[in-house]
Amino acid sequence: MAARTELGIGMVGYAFMGRAHSLAWQAVSRVFDVPLVPRLAAVCGLDENAARAAAGRFGWAAVETDWRALIAREDVDLIDICAPGDLHAPVAVAALAAGKHVLCEKPLANTLEEAEAMNAAADAASAGGARAMTGFNYRRVPALALARRLVADGRLGVLRHLRAVYLQDWLADPAAPMTWRMQAERAGSGALGDLGAHIVDLARYLTGDEITGVSALSATFVESRRWPGDPETGGSGPGRVTVDDAVVFTARLASGALASFEATRCAAGRKNGLRIELNGTAGSLAFDLERLNELELYEAGAGDGDLSGFRRVLVTEAAHPYLDAWWPPGHTLGWEHTFTHQARDLLTAIGNGEQPRPSFADGLAVQRVLHAVQESAAHGNSWESVK
């Protein structure tokens, strides 16, 4: 067996997303045939002890406490940005300027301006062969990749409707504590960027179409929450929530299809309820992330019409996207595997010298929608074109 070329990874951040990415970098070449094998070169975090513990646990060979030093390392070929949103732009722009590939968690940035700068940096760096990808991992759910294929093949006919919600409930309780995720200066926005970005990206991905305008309502139901008492993160006093708890908006696609979106952290009982449904003249598709191995498909009946109905396709067959590398039919995958698939696609694109998708341009396109949503919500639910 010939040795496979390695690609040195440097990761910024080691919390929730960092853990998921670490496992994916570890697993990808054991499951998939990839042209480049990731080498976990170094992980970067401000707290050296914590970073060292994470490195030990997840198998990173070295530790950095300054992301500039991480970018400068010769053994690092790709910068994987798992840090909060306010670090996305500076790290990505610097890494691309240094000729490194970049994988950046979503949403691409905290503001439209940052996203534009990042996309420009990616464009500039691509001449030198550096690749940039936005981490919309749900494109890598096999059921959604299959859905994309079915839409592109015309199985739904002409699209009429898209409705997408992303419902969580960790802020449903007014007594839930304050965190940095509720501060606009760190997180950019609340449910909109955290959850809404995913469904906006999926709308573009699944339909292959663009959102041309939006009209939005936003709410911060609980305007003050208490810090959990840790002096380092803000003490125990009340904190002002400066992001949205929830947002709901209507939209039009370029094709004329009607769309609606909702993102919230206050839907009691919905833990990870990303639900999306498409209706066309010839059929429909429905998906729920809480049952991510399933896709519901409706095809309008022909002579056979009296037996039509939504069909629960268990997306675990070898013929389904990503599945030939995994287990026999009916042996399900979990949420974490979306990152393994993302790693596969990124490594494959880099190895083949191709642009990975979603690109920073895709990330920017989502950001334009998020921006229009914020403008609409700020201006009394006005209609805002997406430019």
Place this chain on the structure above:
Amino acid sequence: MAARTELGIGMVGYAFMGRAHSLAWQAVSRVFDVPLVPRLAAVCGLDENAARAAAGRFGWAAVETDWRALIAREDVDLIDICAPGDLHAPVAVAALAAGKHVLCEKPLANTLEEAEAMNAAADAASAGGARAMTGFNYRRVPALALARRLVADGRLGVLRHLRAVYLQDWLADPAAPMTWRMQAERAGSGALGDLGAHIVDLARYLTGDEITGVSALSATFVESRRWPGDPETGGSGPGRVTVDDAVVFTARLASGALASFEATRCAAGRKNGLRIELNGTAGSLAFDLERLNELELYEAGAGDGDLSGFRRVLVTEAAHPYLDAWWPPGHTLGWEHTFTHQARDLLTAIGNGEQPRPSFADGLAVQRVLHAVQESAAHGNSWESVK
């Protein structure tokens, strides 16, 4: 057993709704203890032969071809309006002026002006004891009546979200034929009045709150359809569709809760998909009309929180609304029984000298929302207050 007092019913229209109402008037006193027993006095239709056939089949004692003559009959105490929307106002106003009770199918009217006139007529007639009810039959689904009770009891805490869709698919196929339901002058509106009216009424009913403003997108995906070839109904040529195929809108409730609504006849595979979900600080409720005997209830866990989850309550217990008169647990009801329950509630209110709900004022309140939706859709998705 003492003889029960009878109430003479005169029904206008004998098609889809007329059949459902006829069965309900026949069944109600066999299932429920009602203070007044309906007597099927006369049915009214333009086509005397067809009306006579319907009378024979459904047990109406007489036939009229002029609704004014129906109202004038001494053996008729209540006018049941199952005719198209353009007849609602003239029949209802005349019947009330004649001191007759009125049950009017939904939506109350084709225009806001008509609805206001009808409500004024109902107010004027109530002094003389005449009662008026709007036929929003889904308030009588036991699961939704139970939902109403749970919300009123505070089981959901403070309401944050309401999302409601009513999805059908009989116009998904662009080749589906033209009917009068696609003509604005007969039907008033399309999916909005036919389907949207139900979910707006349910939003008011379930929350006990009011919609204060809306922002709407509307679409007529297929602007011309062919008449089905019957010379009497317009021949076989093309007809212009002058109502909406679909509408989607966001709304705010007076409480500050966010709401979204969608009504469409183009959601392939959704046959009668009225789905409504409420999320509050302490719990959630979800309902789907295609499974009308079920209510999903989530209550946020306490010490027990790790076992919380959406609970599928089979709403067939004697303790549930309307169910003590029916069958043992697990023996389900159908769509048609909502009309039997409606008849029970109306007869009970009249017998007890009380105002039945939903009143014409409730019907008017829904009409105000529909009107605001049409205004918003006509003005580029503008924000429209509901006055």
Place this chain on the structure above:
Amino acid sequence: MAARTELGIGMVGYAFMGRAHSLAWQAVSRVFDVPLVPRLAAVCGLDENAARAAAGRFGWAAVETDWRALIAREDVDLIDICAPGDLHAPVAVAALAAGKHVLCEKPLANTLEEAEAMNAAADAASAGGARAMTGFNYRRVPALALARRLVADGRLGVLRHLRAVYLQDWLADPAAPMTWRMQAERAGSGALGDLGAHIVDLARYLTGDEITGVSALSATFVESRRWPGDPETGGSGPGRVTVDDAVVFTARLASGALASFEATRCAAGRKNGLRIELNGTAGSLAFDLERLNELELYEAGAGDGDLSGFRRVLVTEAAHPYLDAWWPPGHTLGWEHTFTHQARDLLTAIGNGEQPRPSFADGLAVQRVLHAVQESAAHGNSWESVK
């Protein structure tokens, strides 16, 4: 409209089943075109006052307290037996001997001997034109009638498996009170005859095949329950339960397919859980009575195999059995409508001079299986051929 011929109905019993049958006799000719219109001639019960109240409520023209007198009435053409099992044989045999048609509730009898006598009586009476039907109403669930059609059309290929359960929970609580249904001398058996008879009949109906042998386990989990304190029905003391609470058995079909059955009143949370699944070489079907408007259909994929899956067919289309007489797609039916369908099929068969199904021979075939199950359970789970 020509007058339709009437058929005089005389009903024995007016409790649970009597109520369901009464509503069906009232509704059938309003919904369906039937060659004979039922006339509710007389209802029979031991307690004259109660019978009179039932007659008043449900529209029976007369009352009898002796079933022999009911049979003797000239205005009665059909005897509808809704009484407990120990009355089935004497009433049916006498009615048939008098040349009356008979509809008998299930199971056909309390013992195999009685069932054989009833079947012989039906055979003898058929020469004179009297018809006899067993009331296995679940054959009239549209979804199950559709399932029967699909199996008969070969859509499942060669059948391999049938698994059927009928789960209820009203005896799950050991403190639930004693009733006559737990006395062998009145009810014949417990869950076996009450619930098991339905799934045995459905197995025969759906497959068109016969059960050739069984092996059964039976249990009476709670051997003594207290009478609820009504002196007339046995006072308030303890009563000995002499029927089964639950039975589970395996079976072979003549085709070689494997089958399993379970009937219980002790499955906490299952209210009316009749579930049946068929697996063949080309497809599968699954049904749940708690969602009686739905049929799940799987067809093994061809070139298209990667998109196969269980399809939820909403059995509410005009092309589905019984449905052309009802409502538009998606407007569901309830449990009670199975009796309306049963009445339609019986009236149609009588009107056409044909043998209605399930016949008494079908009822006897089920009884043979129930008998074999009891034998097996009594003999240590021995294998018992069904003769």
Place this chain on the structure above:
Amino acid sequence: MAARTELGIGMVGYAFMGRAHSLAWQAVSRVFDVPLVPRLAAVCGLDENAARAAAGRFGWAAVETDWRALIAREDVDLIDICAPGDLHAPVAVAALAAGKHVLCEKPLANTLEEAEAMNAAADAASAGGARAMTGFNYRRVPALALARRLVADGRLGVLRHLRAVYLQDWLADPAAPMTWRMQAERAGSGALGDLGAHIVDLARYLTGDEITGVSALSATFVESRRWPGDPETGGSGPGRVTVDDAVVFTARLASGALASFEATRCAAGRKNGLRIELNGTAGSLAFDLERLNELELYEAGAGDGDLSGFRRVLVTEAAHPYLDAWWPPGHTLGWEHTFTHQARDLLTAIGNGEQPRPSFADGLAVQRVLHAVQESAAHGNSWESVK
């Protein structure tokens, strides 16, 4: 961070199970805090090239082609048996005799005699500190571990019913090819050992009770299948199927509860349909492996009884078994993670000097049930006590 002690793993077999185990050994110490960190010392297979490829892909440091040599390696502390059933006994007995820990895939053995010998070997070796575990990985599905906890806590009251099926469909098509899994001499049995073993183990695990007797029907629907044309594996001619395609059996538990089991490879459309339901006097539990992150829980209502219903618990909370090491609520796990959990529990038991469960004694207990099932099926569905 202190260095953690390592445990050298030697794995026999590298196909389906070997891949799943390899990923688990790689992941376990990155996800969980375990007292021993696995070192992938060597993998063993007859085909050296294939074994070397597997080693390269999955990170095994060395390769052996003789399992005796694997056992003899000083750097191997634990033998992980992922080979076909006929190798379980010889490898496990030799490894235990050499003082090595053993993890053996299920079912424990091809025959009862082998299983007894293996259990005796485990007993003998335990004095020296060697531990033996049977690989019933589904005990490690968090939802099932939670179910076990709920039953043990008495949440279901007294158990009345258990029904378990394991349905797959890869042999539903009579044209599916012959493999060694259909040869009794290699595989021991068919669906019984492959699938039935899992549900028998789960019945013991979930209830904490023993099966005391069984009565079984077995079938080989297709007695001859064609080899797929590979000369090495038997050419392309017809092969005789000498194992069962399907088995269905009833059973009694020591407590008196009734149970039924079914295992089949011919249930069209069921891909990995392990479904198990428990009913007790106070509640019920239901589980489906195709939705392995969910547990349905019913608790009989108290004063609140009218709102009881099956509750869909999304088993992804930190308070649920294994979940505190994974992701936030609603972020689901996949099938493969059961092996990571198994590795955690085994490493923890070895590190703590405790007996891991399921032990070889547990594996033997399952084997006794499988043996009784085969005896019953061979003797005309006779009742067979489990000794």
